[in-house]
Amino acid sequence: MKISVFLTGTLVFLLLAGAVLPGDEVALELFHSPLFLGVVVLFGGALVACMGRNFRRWSAGFFLAHGGVVLILAGAGMGFVWGKKSELEVPVSEDRVIRRFPVGGGGTVDAGFGLAVKSFQVERHPPDYALCRPDPKREGGDKAGGYELAGKVRLKNGVLNLGPLGRVPENELKDPGGKGEWVGECILDNGWVLRRLPAMDRHYRAVLKLTDSNGETQERTLEVNRPLIHCGWRLYLMSYDNERQRHVALFARRDPGRGFVVAGIWALMAGVVLMALRKTGGEHGAC
């Protein structure tokens, strides 16, 4: 037990050093250093030894929790050694096919298939509006400076409810020029003003054209939050060119240890829940 506590303490100390170091890259160097990795390996070894010592005193929670951490460390180790990850900026064009993914250190790796982004689409929430009243202190100023914020209002059931100031139906704010746009500003009868706030993204998706090595092509939709698995790669839609939507940012990962890590996380969570259901009390000094 003392060894495990000592190793955990050392791990905490190193994590702390990384957490307070200025600059993410310096911290990352520390977390990938032989010293840190060595402590992690010893920590994993201590957990295995602890499980071995307690083998006769079988407790599902104990083994799931400790075994879960071992699985996570083993899977993370596999990912560290054999995993590949790549960040891609892909133009929205059927003709721009990417076959090699850039990886760390300026190199590239053969993806095993061709990837192009055929189309991209963003759905946005209706914009909220800022309700502004004339500001007597700023009288005489320009239009933008002559108002103060009275509150924010949100469209609900097609209506902007302004309380005592009445209601503004959606059709008065949307599409005055027939282009499907929301008006930037709307002056109310009492001189107050509604100003449009930036609309937030609701969802975005891209249609990918994937060409396998045998020339077979398929179209698949990649959505934010929903990774797509193809030829052992997991593809993620991360973001997009905000201004013109001409390219999308993808993240690609091939990680042979991922399954171990996910299984380990579930085992750890199940293990601690089972351990908490046990009665408290008792002491152990087994490892």
Place this chain on the structure above:
Amino acid sequence: MAPVEILITWLLIFGAGVYFLAGTAFFLGGNRAGYGLFGCAWLVNALVLVMNGVICGHPPFGNMYHVLIFLSFSFLPMCLVLHFKEKQDWLHLYFAWLAVVPLVGALFLDRDVFWRRAPALESPWFAPHVAAYMISYALAGVAFVLNARWFVRDRYRADDRCPGAAYQILRLAVVFMTLGLGSGALWADEVWGGYWSWDRKEVWSLITWLLYVVHLHCWRTPSLRRGAFWTQFLGFIALLVTFLLVNLLPQLASFLHSYS
């Protein structure tokens, strides 16, 4: 300020006041009044939570104001869990008084009630991840106060019940902390392409978790029990850094948790 924000402000003041009165009633031995007031404050707290959810149309965990309301909300249910599971029926005043703190904090924050979820937060993991962490923070807060009380007043009394109760509370806190950490990793795997990114908030949350895990191990090992107080003390400091400082200090800024 919009009328709904004014209403929420008054409800927060009322809720915090009644939580405080509940704790005071427990302190003075008026348990029946304490239970009534605690329940009343919790209902007001629940009303604000529901209002936040209805206004933003999502589980209301979008900003510090939202999560503080949930943090306050989680004290009474956890108090009841400990009451019935561990037969700890003398802890109510700590839970009631500590529930005041997040509500008072929420009063001083920018209450962006019209928050909308960014697409990256549109995940089934979002609500359980934040909720699990808030419940664990509530429990860790109570355990810290109990241990601090023991350290300041009662550390030379052999029969004091505070450290034992704090240990039982932290056993539960670590469960929720593990669920929060695990669900966060699974969520990140779905959204960002990796279960772990060495983001500052992730590193601090791992430090916090490890310190509390060490605390539980120290407590259960007679030769290490002396160190148990200090590990939970350091764990609570790490918790405060994870919850508050990482978001507030630019030097510790967390990119992936910039929504929080």
